Amino acid sequence: MKFLLIHDEMLNAELPIFEAPANLPRIFVFDPAFISQQGWRRRRLQFIADALSSIPAVRVFKGTLVDVVASLAMAESVPPIEPHVVTQATPNTDIQAWLAALQTVRVEFADVPAFANHTGSLSRFSKYWSSAEAQWFPKGFLNSAGQSDAPPTTKKIRSVRTLAKS
Amino acid sequence: MAITALKTTVVEFTLLADRDARYQQIRELFPEVEGADCDWNGTREAALTALANVDAPAYARTRNHLDGNVSRLSPYFRHGVLTLNEAARITISKYGASAHKFVFELAWRDYWRRVWVERGTGIHAPLEAPKVALGDLPLPEDIREARTGLACMDSFTRDLTESGHVHNHARMWFASYVVHHRKVDWRAAADWYYGELLDGDRASNTLSWQWIASTFSSKPYIFNRENLEKNTGGTFCETCANQTSCPFQSSYHALEVKLFRTAAAP
Numbered sequence: 001m002k003f004l005l006i007h008d009e010m011l012n013a014e015l016p017i018f019e020a021p022a023n024l025p026r027i028f029v030f031d032p033a034f035i036s037q038q039g040w041r042r043r044r045l046q047f048i049a050d051a052l053s054s055i056p057a058v059r060v061f062k063g064t065l066v067d068v069v070a071s072l073a074m075a076e077s078v079p080p081i082e083p084h085v086v087t088q089a090t091p092n093t094d095i096q097a098w099l100a101a102l103q104t105v106r107v108e109f110a111d112v113p114a115f116a117n118h119t120g121s122l123s124r125f126s127k128y129w130s131s132a133e134a135q136w137f138p139k140g141f142l143n144s145a146g147q148s149d150a151p152p153t154t155k156k157i158r159s160v161r162t163l164a165k166s
Numbered sequence: 167m168a169i170t171a172l173k174t175t176v177v178e179f180t181l182l183a184d185r186d187a188r189y190q191q192i193r194e195l196f197p198e199v200e201g202a203d204c205d206w207n208g209t210r211e212a213a214l215t216a217l218a219n220v221d222a223p224a225y226a227r228t229r230n231h232l233d234g235n236v237s238r239l240s241p242y243f244r245h246g247v248l249t250l251n252e253a254a255r256i257t258i259s260k261y262g263a264s265a266h267k268f269v270f271e272l273a274w275r276d277y278w279r280r281v282w283v284e285r286g287t288g289i290h291a292p293l294e295a296p297k298v299a300l301g302d303l304p305l306p307e308d309i310r311e312a313r314t315g316l317a318c319m320d321s322f323t324r325d326l327t328e329s330g331h332v333h334n335h336a337r338m339w340f341a342s343y344v345v346h347h348r349k350v351d352w353r354a355a356a357d358w359y360y361g362e363l364l365d366g367d368r369a370s371n372t373l374s375w376q377w378i379a380s381t382f383s384s385k386p387y388i389f390n391r392e393n394l395e396k397n398t399g400g401t402f403c404e405t406c407a408n409q410t411s412c413p414f415q416s417s418y419h420a421l422e423v424k425l426f427r428t429a430a431a432p
Contacts, residue, residue, distance in 0.1 A: 011208075012213075012249070013210070015249070032198070036198075039357065039361025044366070045192050046192050046204035062177045068176050093286055094368060115251055116276060122277070122280055122281050136269050
């Protein structure tokens with residue numbers, strides 16, 4: 001059983017991860033323990049609910065992530081087969097820790113288009129910006145009245161990880 | 167409300183189409199989560215409208231003023247409802263080189279996330295030695311409850327706790343006040359701020375507090391009354407009970423002496 005797990009940083013059906021495979025069941029989980037750990041206020045849940053309402057065919061749950069995935073695995077396949085979760089890659093260590101609770105579940109992180117191709121030091125923003133600026137505003141652009149017709153060439157951040165099986 | 171029982175600990179529900187009803191639905195499903203209702207429309211449609219309304223030249227000119235032309239897009243970026251790439255692409259397409267400042271600010275958000283990739287949970291500890299002496303006090307109740315007696319700071323706190331949105335310049339002033347004037351541990355303040363913000367993002371928030379504190383910048387961020395008055399139209403100072411004893415009424419040099427008499431150990 002394979003699911004597209006929508007986390008709180010990917011609330012937009014036009015993101016690349018929603019394109020392929022398009023027929024993956026989409027789920028979002030309001031996990032009370034995660035919400036409490038985040039310290040979120042009610043408005044945050046309502047904002048997320050708004051965003052989810054714009055995404056077609058998403059099944060929304062309240063419960064722990066582990067229980068929701070286990071329930072779906074039991075409900076959707078007889079006999080139950082090991083679930084496989086696809087989600088969007090993120091540097092968000094809170095989300096990573098949350099997903100880590102799915103100890104025996106394969107979790108696949110899909111690519112995210114990069115904003116800029118910077119591979120150098122991150123010690124100061126100015127170093128990063130010199131790369132990003134050159135891509136979004138190529139040489140000569142800032143002195144022209146011209147219109148940009150293309151984003152920078154962006155490579156994708158590849159991060160596919162399978163959580164350790166117990 | 168369509169609810170399907172799975173495991174006894176799991177509830178599936180269908181989000182209601184009407185926004186007011188949906189907000190009521192969330193209130194009922196999560197009674198333990200406190201706070202005011204959302205005054206922001208989180209749909210993709212609303213996000214695209216907000217993006218279309220960005221006036222990049224006006225943003226570049228006025229964004230530092232509390233009444234300036236700001237984008238109000240950050241909650242959408244935080245939740246992926248809008249992407250930085252589409253915002254930059256659309257704005258440059260519309261405004262050309264005049265979108266430079268707007269894209270510059272978008273890049274900060276990407277930068278913070280890259281630092282998060284590199285440092286992981288390490289962003290919650292000082293990334294560098296502080297350039298000045300920092301305090302380690304817990305967050306005082308008078309700050310949390312908007313009772314400092316400083317009209318500006320108390321207003322910024324109310325913005326935070328009542329709507330979850332604070333102007334970027336106000337965030338900087340507030341963080342500087344909390345960390346450098348009140349000597350609060352920036353981590354305690356950052357945690358509280360993150361939970362309250364509608365656009366709360368661990369990378370942007372935590373690293374911005376470090377930037378203010380000087381644990382991820384070359385110097386601490388401080389401001390004086392002149393700067394605050396200039397960018398607020400003086401509205402807070404006019405009604406402030408402490409206008410004659412304002413802690414920000416000073417030159418930058420005098421503020422540095424007052425706040426950082428004790429140099430940090432090298």
